[in-house]
Amino acid sequence: xxxxxxxxxxxxxxxxxxxxxxxxxxxxxxxxxxxxxxxxxxxxxxxxxxxxxxxxxxxxxxxxxxxxxxxxxxxxxxxxxxxxxxxxxxxxxxxxxxxxxxxxxxxxxxxxxxxxxxxxxxxxxxxxxxxxxxxxxxxxxxxxxxxxxxxxxxxxxxxxxxxxxxxxxxxxxxxxxxxxxxxxxxxxxxxxxxxxxxxxxxxxxxxxxxxxxxxxxxxxxxxxxxxxxxxxxxxxxxxxxxxxxxxxxxxxxxxxxxxxxxxxxxxxxxxxxxxx
Amino acid sequence: xxxxxxxxxxxxxxxxxxxxxxxxxxxxxxxxxxxxxxxxxxxxxxxxxxxxxxxxxxxxxxxxxxxxxxxxxxxxxxxxxxxxxxxxxxxxxxxxxxxxxxxxxxxxxxxxxxxxxxxxxxxxxxxxxxxxxxxxxxxxxxxxxxxxxxxxxxxxxxxxxxxxxxxxxxxxxxxxxxxxxxxxxxxxxxxxxxxxxxxxxxxxxxxxxxxxxxxxxxxxxxxxxxxxxxxxxxxxxxxxxxxxxxxxxxxxx
Numbered sequence: 036x037x038x039x040x041x042x043x044x045x046x047x048x049x050x051x052x053x054x055x056x057x058x059x060x061x062x063x064x065x066x067x068x069x070x071x072x073x074x075x076x077x078x079x080x081x082x083x084x085x086x087x088x089x090x091x092x093x094x095x096x097x098x099x100x101x102x103x104x105x106x107x108x109x110x111x112x113x114x115x116x117x118x119x120x121x122x123x124x125x126x127x128x129x130x131x132x133x134x135x136x137x138x139x140x141x142x143x144x145x146x147x148x149x150x151x152x153x154x155x156x157x158x159x160x161x162x163x164x165x166x167x168x169x170x171x172x173x174x175x176x177x178x179x180x181x182x183x184x185x186x187x188x189x190x191x192x193x194x195x196x197x198x199x200x201x202x203x204x205x206x207x208x209x210x211x212x213x214x215x216x217x218x219x220x221x222x223x224x225x226x227x228x229x230x231x232x233x234x235x236x237x238x239x240x241x242x243x244x245x246x247x248x249x250x251x252x253x254x255x256x257x258x259x260x261x262x263x264x265x266x267x268x269x270x271x272x273x274x275x276x277x278x279x280x281x282x283x284x285x286x287x288x289x290x291x292x293x294x295x296x297x298x299x300x301x302x303x304x305x306x307x308x309x310x311x
Numbered sequence: 312x313x314x315x316x317x318x319x320x321x322x323x324x325x326x327x328x329x330x331x332x333x334x335x336x337x338x339x340x341x342x343x344x345x346x347x348x349x350x351x352x353x354x355x356x357x358x359x360x361x362x363x364x365x366x367x368x369x370x371x372x373x374x375x376x377x378x379x380x381x382x383x384x385x386x387x388x389x390x391x392x393x394x395x396x397x398x399x400x401x402x403x404x405x406x407x408x409x410x411x412x413x414x415x416x417x418x419x420x421x422x423x424x425x426x427x428x429x430x431x432x433x434x435x436x437x438x439x440x441x442x443x444x445x446x447x448x449x450x451x452x453x454x455x456x457x458x459x460x461x462x463x464x465x466x467x468x469x470x471x472x473x474x475x476x477x478x479x480x481x482x483x484x485x486x487x488x489x490x491x492x493x494x495x496x497x498x499x500x501x502x503x504x505x506x507x508x509x510x511x512x513x514x515x516x517x518x519x520x521x522x523x524x525x526x527x528x529x530x531x532x533x534x535x536x537x538x539x540x541x542x543x544x545x546x547x548x549x550x551x552x553x554x555x556x557x558x559x560x561x562x563x564x
Contacts, residue, residue, distance in 0.1 A: 052497055110497050118496070122399035221496045222395055223328055226387040229504075230379075 036141070039133055043115070043145040052114055053149065056107055060153060063103055064160040067095040068168050080170070089175040089189045091165030092158055093196050099157070100200060100267040101236065107153060108207050109228035111146050116215040116304075117224040125309055135305045143212065150204050158197055178272040192275065199271045206263050206292035213300035216307070235264035256281065261288055315410055315418040323392065323422055336384055337433055343375045344368075344441045355455055355528060364449035366464035369438030370471050374524035376434055377475065381482060381520060386503050388426055389483055392419055394490035394499055412558045420483065420550075427479045431472055455532045467531065474527045474538070478519055481542050482507075484549025491556045516541060 047053055071086045071094065078085045086094055119125045128138065175189035176182070184192055210231065215224045239259040259265050260273075266285055273281045323329055347353075347363070353371035354360045363371065396402045406415065450461050459467065485506060489499045510517035516537040519526035530538040 052495060055498070106501070110501070113497055121395065218328065220328055220391070220395070222387045222391040222500065223332075225497065225500050226383045230383050233383075 036133075036137055039131075039137060039141040040144055042128075043141045044148065047111070047115055047145055047149060050114060052110060056110065056153065057156070060157050061160060063099055064095070064157060064164055067091075067098065067161070068164050071095065072168060075169070081176070083176045083178050083181055086165075086169055087172045087175070088165040088169045089172060089186075089193070091169050092161040092193060095161050096154075096157065096196075096200055097268055097271065100203065101264055102232070104150075104154070104204065105207055105232050105264070105267075106229075108146075108150060108204065109211055109225060109232075111149055112208065112211045112215045113221045113224040113228075115142055115146055116212060117219060118221045120216075120219040120309070121221055129309055135307075135309075136301075139301055139304045143208070146208055146212075147205065150208065151201060154197070154201055154204065162193075177276060179276040182277075195275055196271060199274055200267070202289060203263060203267045203271070206289050206296075207267075209293050209297035209300060210263070213296045213303070216300050216304040219307075232264060235262040238262055239265040257284060260285055263288075263292055312410075312414050312418065315408075315414055316421050318405075319392075319418045319422040320425065323388075323426060328391075329388075332384060332387070333429070333433070336379075336430060337437070339379060340372070340376050340434055340437050344372055344437055347371060347375055348441060348445050356525060359455060361452065361454055362449075363446055364452060365442040365446050366448065366459075366461055366468075367452070367454060368442035368446055369435055369468050370524070370528075372438040372441070373431075373434055373471060373475060377523050378521070380430060380434075381479070381507065381523065382504060384430065385427065385479060385482060386486060386500055389423060389486035390490055390496055390500055390503070392423055393487050394494070394496045397490075398494060398496060413554055416487070416554060416557050420487070423483055424476075424480065427476060427483075431476060431479075435468075435472060455528060457532065470531055471524070471527050474530065475523060477542050477546075478523045478527075481545045481549070482520065484546050484553070487553045488549045488556075491553050491560065 071091065075086050083090075084094070119128070129135070133141075173186045175184045175192060177184060177192065211224070211228050214227045214231070218224055218227065239262050242255050242259050260270055260281065266274075266288065270281075270285050274285045276282070347368070351363055352360045353363050353367055353374075361367065406412075448461065452459055452464075454464075454467075482503075486499075486503055489502055489506075490496075493499045493502065507520040510520050511522070519538055519541070526538055529535070
């Protein structure tokens with residue numbers, strides 16, 4: 036099992052695409068530094084969205100999770116799962132005495148490890164960039180409940196936020212794994228994945244417009260946070276705030292995503308006949 | 312050449328995913344038509360909008376679905392046929408046949424152009440059907456400051472769909488150029504979409520890839536020729552360069 040995992044990891048990192056993504060991550064970080072330096076000129080200090088050295092990683096990642104990291108997840112899944120099924124490489128791997136369950140777990144572990152690596156790299160770069168470019172403070176003002184956290188509590192908040200981000204990435208990965216193992220085609224996985232992200236961005240926006248007219252406010256909030264992208268964008272702040280009753284709902288949505296899509300993906304991947 | 316085209320066309324349709332994609336596309340277009348009728352106005356640009364009627368419904372339906380077509384469905388069809396087939400090694404078997412190198416590529420282009428037409432006909436069919444069933448014909452209406460009657464509106468529909476087809480051919484030229492140069496399907500997909508988005512920033516005259524129907528309205532209502540010129544240049548350069556690279560390409564890897 037460990038050997039299978041190592042071979043999967045080596046196969047992914049022997050491809051150009053994973054190195055290209057690795058090269059793009061510092062660029063993404065530089066992009067957000069430039070954007071938020073001009074953003075700070077419009078916001079007064081003391082606001083929760085005034086970017087400081089402590090909250091720069093949080094603000095930066097909540098923008099980048101929505102598009103960049105979701106696209107990275109699609110790319111990884113279409114190379115690790117869909118592409119290998121499509122061009123028949125998977126048959127060579129299945130000659131080895133491992134079950135499809137083990138193979139599925141190894142592939143999932145590979146994707147999640149790589150994703151974790153990218154996220155950690157992005158986070159570290161952002162922490163460093165925050166200390167270099169943004170005003171140094173020793174209190175962090177959280178979103179929503181606007182608590183003032185001391186330095187250690189702020190660092191703890193940062194770590195919690197990072198792990199919450201990683202958990203949302205697991206849910207996204209389970210959705211895309213399902214798409215990959217159903218379609219067995221690189222292009223369909225890419226198209227369907229991009230379509231899923233579009234929908235998950237657009238539907239909460241549409242619901243927000245219709246707040247007053249059609250459905251009540253509390254129902255709309257719950258419908259909006261059924262979208263995993265909405266959770267990635269603003270939901271993690273809700274999850275970590277103490278005052279809101281939405282935290283358990285968000286945890287429930289994520290569990291449903293991971294369990295439901297992950298299980299269907301597992302089932303379709305394992306039950307398929309790869310030898311035809 | 313004709314046989315090669317037929318074989319290409321049959322290969323497009325023998326895949327289960329093509330049928331699924333067309334089915335899903337039809338469902339999405341139906342939903343969009345329903346949404347559009349629900350709102351009841353056709354938004355031309357930021358300041359101009361007109362009430363929908365039987366004649367202008369197909370234009371605005373195309374405007375709704377153009378995003379989906381240019382960003383997801385057409386890149387998937389193009390790159391699946393141009394890039395993935397070659398990468399998986401299946402295409403080397405077709406290249407054994409005694410035809411000129413060029414004609415393989417040209418037959419691919421013809422079959423993909425026909426595929427674009429099929430999609431456009433789906434949108435047009437749904438647009439006309441919805442227009443006649445749910446909306447009232449209005450024989451005199453203004454559009455972009457111009458008075459139009461029913462006959463003119465029908466002609467305008469043909470022009471809008473024709474120009475959209477030409478824009479899709481530009482997309483095909485870019486897609487085939489990218490997939491001839493870069494062999495990785497994943498990179499070419501995002502590079503293609505990146506090019507569309509990048510063109511938006513380079514110049515407003517190149518924005519016809521993403522804001523296609525807005526630029527078509529603009530071109531048809533004013534005297535500007537920039538869309539025709541840019542489309543012609545992109546098609547000539549794209550297809551020409553593609554043929555040259557493809558004829559010299561080594562099919563060994």
